[in-house]
Amino acid sequence: MAISYEDIVKVPKALLHDHLDGGLRPATIVELAAEAGHELPATDPEALGRWFAEAANSGSLERYLETFAHTVAVMQTAPALRRVARECALDLAADGVVYAEVRFAPEQHLEQNLTLDEVVDAVVTGFREGSALAAEAGNPIRVGTLLTAMRHAARSQEIAELAVRHRDTGVVGFDIAGAEAGFPPTRHLDAFEYLQRENFHFTIHAGEAFGLPSIWQAIQWCGADRLGHGVRIVDDITPGNPPVLGRLAAYVRDKRIPLELCPSSNVQTGAAASIADHPIGLLRDLRFRVTVNTDNRLMSGTSMSREMALLVDAFGYGWKELQWFTINAMKSAFIPFDERLKIIDEVIKPAYAKLIG
Ligand SMILES: O=c1[nH]cnc2c1ncn2[C@@H]1O[C@H](CO)[C@@H](O)[C@H]1O
Numbered sequence: 001m002a003i004s005y006e007d008i009v010k011v012p013k014a015l016l017h018d019h020l021d022g023g024l025r026p027a028t029i030v031e032l033a034a035e036a037g038h039e040l041p042a043t044d045p046e047a048l049g050r051w052f053a054e055a056a057n058s059g060s061l062e063r064y065l066e067t068f069a070h071t072v073a074v075m076q077t078a079p080a081l082r083r084v085a086r087e088c089a090l091d092l093a094a095d096g097v098v099y100a101e102v103r104f105a106p107e108q109h110l111e112q113n114l115t116l117d118e119v120v121d122a123v124v125t126g127f128r129e130g131s132a133l134a135a136e137a138g139n140p141i142r143v144g145t146l147l148t149a150m151r152h153a154a155r156s157q158e159i160a161e162l163a164v165r166h167r168d169t170g171v172v173g174f175d176i177a178g179a180e181a182g183f184p185p186t187r188h189l190d191a192f193e194y195l196q197r198e199n200f201h202f203t204i205h206a207g208e209a210f211g212l213p214s215i216w217q218a219i220q221w222c223g224a225d226r227l228g229h230g231v232r233i234v235d236d237i238t239p240g241n242p243p244v245l246g247r248l249a250a251y252v253r254d255k256r257i258p259l260e261l262c263p264s265s266n267v268q269t270g271a272a273a274s275i276a277d278h279p280i281g282l283l284r285d286l287r288f289r290v291t292v293n294t295d296n297r298l299m300s301g302t303s304m305s306r307e308m309a310l311l312v313d314a315f316g317y318g319w320k321e322l323q324w325f326t327i328n329a330m331k332s333a334f335i336p337f338d339e340r341l342k343i344i345d346e347v348i349k350p351a352y353a354k355l356i357g
């Protein structure tokens, strides 16, 4: 029997790549925009949700990113940041996500004179509140924060230090994001070298809107633990029976470097023609360390369960494959090994065992 979306909501899921400013509830944006005096393209929540999905559906990462102006604009005070983070934790938990790493760029939230530390404190507090409320409602979730530096800007060292400063209070990793073409990872080499010396974890958006050189730099120059997207690693795989892996693709697979794949987002930015054409099918068959992610729930009108349901439809996956994606994600999380194992053994495996038999 085919797996339904409702069934998928009920099983535990792990999410590594989700942007806080890409996941607001449309109704919250409307309320916060009224308070902030920010003009929106639509003020009816449903119409606003549709506007985001359509505007982000442009085939270009640069145009997709323009839509974030309207979410970032309403996330400029501590109460607003805290609310958005609280609702994020609640929404993910209600969707059956038991572990999530949510990222955002603190440097984009300074327009009303918050300090970087105040921004992080507000978000971490919101996640803590949301997780507590979710647990009370019977949907326990653990949320880790990733701090992102914008790759076109020049604050990555500062943001890396901010992440390390908050490592014991909820921040579990670092990332760079923004337009990829023209802004290679090595621009931020100092920050990545600093993080390595601090024994800290980081992922890098690479191989989304730009190809193999970006992935190669992220791994071999910068030392990324994971690849944000990394979908263009397929450019280093020659189709055939069997497909032939180039040296970089072989390295990524041999080292079990996690790929944070985001199917719907890739279709919107033009990195894949459709879900059925998405390289996730090939990469899973070749047993890369594939994980499934939402990227931006608002811009893609999606959720973790919906991404998995789309893959079930396109590739005929069953519970075995969904468990494999989920355990891959949990193995690749930035929290300590013993905590990852506990979630795998006590939460994920028992739930899927009931379905797989
Ligand atoms: O898929 C993506 N690729 C690159 N950058 C992104 C993507 N999604 C969001 N952001 C960027 O990350 C910032 C912090 O969350 C967002 O403001 C957006 O500019």
Ligand SMILES: [Zn+2]
Residues within 6 Å of the ligand: 017, 019, 177, 205, 228, 295
């Ligand atoms: Zn992203």
